[in-house]
Amino acid sequence: MDFFLYVLYVLLGILAILFVLFLIGLIRMWSIGTKETYFELSTDQARIDEYSEKLSKMVQYETVSYRGAPDPEKFRGFHKVLESLFPTVFLKLEKIEIDGNLLMKWKGKNPDLQPIILISHQDVVPAEGEWKYPPFSGTIADGKIWGRGAADIKCGVMTFYQAAEELLKEGYVPECDVYLGSSCTEEIGGDGAPKIVNYFKERGIRLFMLCDEGGSLVQNPVAGVKGNFAAIGLFEKGYGDLKFIARSHGGHSSTPPKNTPIVRLAKFEAAVEKKSPFTRKISKEVNATFLSLAPYCKKPALRYIMCNLWLLGPIVKDLMPAISAEAAAMLQTTIAFTMQKGSDGYNVIPQEAYVTGNLRYIPHEPREASNKKIADFAAKFGLETEVIYATPHTKALDLNGEPYRITVDTIHKIFPGVGIMPYVVTGGTDSRFFNDICDSCVRFSPVNFGPEQLKGMHGLNENIEQGTLPPAVDYFKELIRAQEGRK
Numbered sequence: 330m331d332f333f334l335y336v337l338y339v340l341l342g343i344l345a346i347l348f349v350l351f352l353i354g355l356i357r358m359w360s361i362g363t364k365e366t367y368f369e370l371s372t373d374q375a376r377i378d379e380y381s382e383k384l385s386k387m388v389q390y391e392t393v394s395y396r397g398a399p400d401p402e403k404f405r406g407f408h409k410v411l412e413s414l415f416p417t418v419f420l421k422l423e424k425i426e427i428d429g430n431l432l433m434k435w436k437g438k439n440p441d442l443q444p445i446i447l448i449s450h451q452d453v454v455p456a457e458g459e460w461k462y463p464p465f466s467g468t469i470a471d472g473k474i475w476g477r478g479a480a481d482i483k484c485g486v487m488t489f490y491q492a493a494e495e496l497l498k499e500g501y502v503p504e505c506d507v508y509l510g511s512s513c514t515e516e517i518g519g520d521g522a523p524k525i526v527n528y529f530k531e532r533g534i535r536l537f538m539l540c541d542e543g544g545s546l547v548q549n550p551v552a553g554v555k556g557n558f559a560a561i562g563l564f565e566k567g568y569g570d571l572k573f574i575a576r577s578h579g580g581h582s583s584t585p586p587k588n589t590p591i592v593r594l595a596k597f598e599a600a601v602e603k604k605s606p607f608t609r610k611i612s613k614e615v616n617a618t619f620l621s622l623a624p625y626c627k628k629p630a631l632r633y634i635m636c637n638l639w640l641l642g643p644i645v646k647d648l649m650p651a652i653s654a655e656a657a658a659m660l661q662t663t664i665a666f667t668m669q670k671g672s673d674g675y676n677v678i679p680q681e682a683y684v685t686g687n688l689r690y691i692p693h694e695p696r697e698a699s700n701k702k703i704a705d706f707a708a709k710f711g712l713e714t715e716v717i718y719a720t721p722h723t724k725a726l727d728l729n730g731e732p733y734r735i736t737v738d739t740i741h742k743i744f745p746g747v748g749i750m751p752y753v754v755t756g757g758t759d760s761r762f763f764n765d766i767c768d769s770c771v772r773f774s775p776v777n778f779g780p781e782q783l784k785g786m787h788g789l790n791e792n793i794e795q796g797t798l799p800p801a802v803d804y805f806k807e808l809i810r811a812q813e814g815r816k
């Protein structure tokens with residue numbers, strides 16, 4: 330056969346395959362269809378007033394936690410506030426207090442059914458700077474409750490305690506044991522949650538599911554997708570603090586040698602930023618995120634990509650970091666350089682200089698593999714690596730499991746118009762400590778966090794909308810009732 334004819338056939342064959350793949354992608358997109366979301370805050374004024382008042386009282390009691398300075402007495406004072414607001418819970422449930430951490434046990438009907446736990450931390454971060462309303466005033470104004478902890482995450486504690494309070498008053502007895510858990514060390518990464526976990530370990534209790542913060546009701550989650558979504562956190566990335574050290578024999582700064590420690594650190598940092606040594610991968614969780622958002626995407630080309638990551642993943646994963654830092658963080662281990670030190674004198678070349686890096690480990694390149702990779706990379710610049718602190722990523726919530734189904738069903742019931750968005754949590758929560766006793770940690774707070782609320786967490790003018798509280802209480806009531814239908 331003529332050579333050119335042969336090449337032509339091959340090219341036509343490739344084109345035909347590409348066309349068929351494109352068509353399959355198009356069919357997938359059509360079959361998924363398009364959807365709209367809707368969401369409204371509650372307008373039930375009586376409930377709004379009651380719940381706002383309770384949350385305000387909780388905000389007014391300052392519960393800042395400080396590293397290295399445990400203060401269980403302060404938190405015992407907060408438990409008194411809770412007792413005054415939720416008297417039935419404290420009357421009917423068994424109270425377990427562990428160094429300021431609080432666990433309430435609500436006995437269920439069926440002892441053979443694994444218990445569930447609802448958790449939210451009591452502690453908050455300090456409140457600095459100029460606030461619109463004093464940070465511990467719990468001011469109720471402009472349809473919001475203002476103050477440190479209103480959004481992160483006393484609203485969580487408030488809404489599940491209120492749910493239990495109302496169900497108890499209705500005479501309700503849950504199907505399984507229900508625990509309300511609340512650590513006082515979350516913001517300092519302390520040992521509060523591990524102490525609660527130990528309580529279960531010592532008694533050989535495994536939990537069916539855990540509900541914590543980490544996701545919430547959010548708006549317009551990625552470019553091209555508008556609407557209201559329930560962001561359900563599936564797992565947390567691991568966490569690492571590493572130190573990269575450059576050594577030399579010093580020298581005089583008037584006759585500087587080449588490649589001094591500071592220069593080697595700088596070259597290393599610039600090289601990491603230019604091309605990350607970590608591998609990107611579109612995991613099944615990330616695929617689930619985009620697949621679930623696809624029907625709500627108004628841009629056909631983008632919708633096509635979201636539905637067809639199986640086909641376009643290799644291209645998308647390399648483009649993602651250019652589009653959004655958040656999206657990129659879902660695909661790979663990340664590193665951020667945080668602290669740096671050289672010598673103590675303006676005219677002294679350091680014998681030792683270091684930079685610290687904060688890493689967040691992705692499951693496909695876990696703690697050990699990521700640490701080795703970055704240490705090998707640093708060695709090319711003559712740097713030694715020291716691991717200061719490192720915790721692994723958590724187990725992922727099973728998208729086909731019953732706890733996930735119960736969560737999604739409950740969201741559909743209470744927030745019928747919102748889209749579901751499973752996603753990867755890039756920050757850290759208390760639930761990471763529960764992996765040993767619980768396979769299904771659901772990171773979802775049923776409250777609305779718009780851009781203003783997200784900005785206020787750990788920042789200025791933290792607040793939460795009053796109208797988001799009644800449905801959040803309903804969500805927890807429904808979630809507790811949903812345990813009746815468990816297989």
Ligand SMILES: [Zn+2]
Pocket residue numbers: 450481482515542
């Ligand atoms: Zn928090």
